[in-house]
Amino acid sequence: MTPLIATLNTRGCRMALRRSQVLSYLWEGGYSVVFLQETHTDPTAKDSWRLEWGDRVYFSHFTIWQAGVATLFSPNLRPEVLGVTEAVPGHLLHLRVHMEGLVVNFVNIYAPTTSPKRPQFYQRVSNFLGTLDSHECLVLGGDFNTTLEERDRSGAELSPAAANFLREIVEYHSLIDVWRDHFPDDTSTFTFVQVEAHRSHHSRLDRIYLSRFHLSQAHSSAVRPAPFSDHHLATITASLHAERPGPAYWHFNNSLLEDEGFVTSFPPLCDVGEV
Known part of the structure; x- marks a missing residue:
């Protein structure tokens, strides 16, 4: 199976009607793995979410008024969940899973919306990612509230220190921004638009990163408007399974023909006329 992975800032799914609309939209879109941010949930929300989506919903709560993240697996995708870690409650949720040999x-x-808090947050992200096995596939997605390139924002980066931390994370863990890799020349696509005082600010805050070693398994990516949110939905389609070796074949090393010892070890071939 080739899962369709999506990330979306929901700006709060606390209200039952809003939650139902968001989950229905994601269900109809056929998304297999969904990263949600700003879910505004507490432990009492678990049953209602699972009733509408299915049993594969994993939370990291904060308060019903702010933060909160959730990761959802569609019923059609049933990986073996090896571990769940709330590395930063309400802000960083890790699921280690086994699927198709990988x-x-x-x-x-x-990431925090307040600029002064972001560098410390990304330091904690860096520390946590350092505990993961570098040989395993890493999919890092969400609302980063930080951009790394000028073309991904209309104004100045408000937290250069946080951007530097995130840049180091991306480089150290050999992560690739999948959408940017697929659309290297695009300078007009953003995931968040803020309008204030007759001016608008654009930025591509919502992204999905994939380990460089698995980038060839990412077939497509997109950014599309999402209802009920002022953020757009960022998606990738990737074949997340262990690489299977292709058929083997024997190949003669031609340099051996210049090795006198190798050549003389074979009896001479008869001429065609002697057969």
Whole structure:
């Protein structure tokens, strides 16, 4: 199976009607793995979410008024969940799963909206990612509230220190921004638009990163408007399974023909006329 992975800031799914609309939208879109941010949930929400989506919903709560993340697996995708870690409650949720011979670390991020808090948050992200096995596949997605390139925002980066931390994380763990890799020349696509005082600010805050070693398994990516949110939905389609070796074939090393010892070890071939 080739899962369709999505990340979306829901701006709060606390209200039952809003939650139903968001989950219905995601269900109809056929998304297999969903990273949600700003879910505004507490432990009492678990049953109602699972009633509408299914039993594969994993939370990291904060308060019903702010933060909160959730990772959802569709009923059609049933990986073996090896571990669940709330590395930063309400902001960083990690699921380690086994699917089709491959161990995948799904890391769902919601960075703080307050600029001074972001560098410390990304330091904690860096420390946590350092505990993961570098040989396993890493999918890092969410609302980063930080951009790494000028073309991904209309104004100045408000937290350069946080951007530097995130840049180091991306480089150290050999992560690739999948959408940017697929659309290297696009300078007009953003995931968040803020309008204030007759001015608008655009930025691509919502992204999905994939281990460089598995980038060839990412077939497509997209950014599309999402109802009920002022953020757009970022998606990738990736074949997350262990690489299977192709058929083997024997190949003669031609350099051996220049090895006198090798050549003389074979009896001479008869001429065609002697057969």
